Amino acid sequence: MTEERLTPDELGDRCWAVLAAAAENRDDDVDELLVTLPWDDLVSVVFTVAQLGVGLLSGGADPRDQEARARVAETVRRELVQRLAERERPADDHG
Template sequence: MTEEHLSTDELQDRCWAVLAAAAEGRDQDVDELLVTLPWADLVTVVCGIGSLAVGALARSFGLDEDTARGRVAEVARGLLAERLAAREGPADAE
C-alpha cells in the first residue's frame, strides 16, 4: 500500500484494468492492482467497478441507470438475506 493517491483518470483506468483482469481470471493481477492503493483509492475503485457493473446491467436489460441501481440493490439484499438464512438454518432447529 502506498500513500500516493491516484488522479481521477488513473482511478478510472484502474477500474477498467481490474475488470479486464477479473474477466480473464487473472486473480494475481487483480491483487497487484488493488494492494498498492491507499484505502480511499481502493474504496473509489471498488465503487467504480460496481458502478460499471450496474451500468452494464442497465444497458443489457434496457433500463435507465437509476432503475437498474434500485433493482440491483434489491436483488443483492435478497441474495444476502437468503445466504444468511441458509447459514443460520431453520429457526426451529434450535
C-alpha cells in the same frame, strides 16, 4: 498501500485493468492492482467497479433511473438474506 494518490485518469485506468484481469480470471493481478492503492483510491476503484455491476444487473438501465437502481438493491438484498439463511440452517436441513 502507498500514500501517493492516483489522478482521476489513473483511477479510471485501474478500474479497466481490474475488469480485464477479472475477465481473464487473474485474481493475483487484481490483488496487485488493488494492494498498492491508498484507502481512498481503493474505495473509488471498488465503488466504480460495483457501479458497473449495478448497471449490468439493471439490464443497462439509465444510471439516473432510481427505480431500476432500487430494484437492483432489493434483488441484491434478497440474495444476501437467502445466503445468510442457508448458512445459518442446521446441517441436517441441507438435504
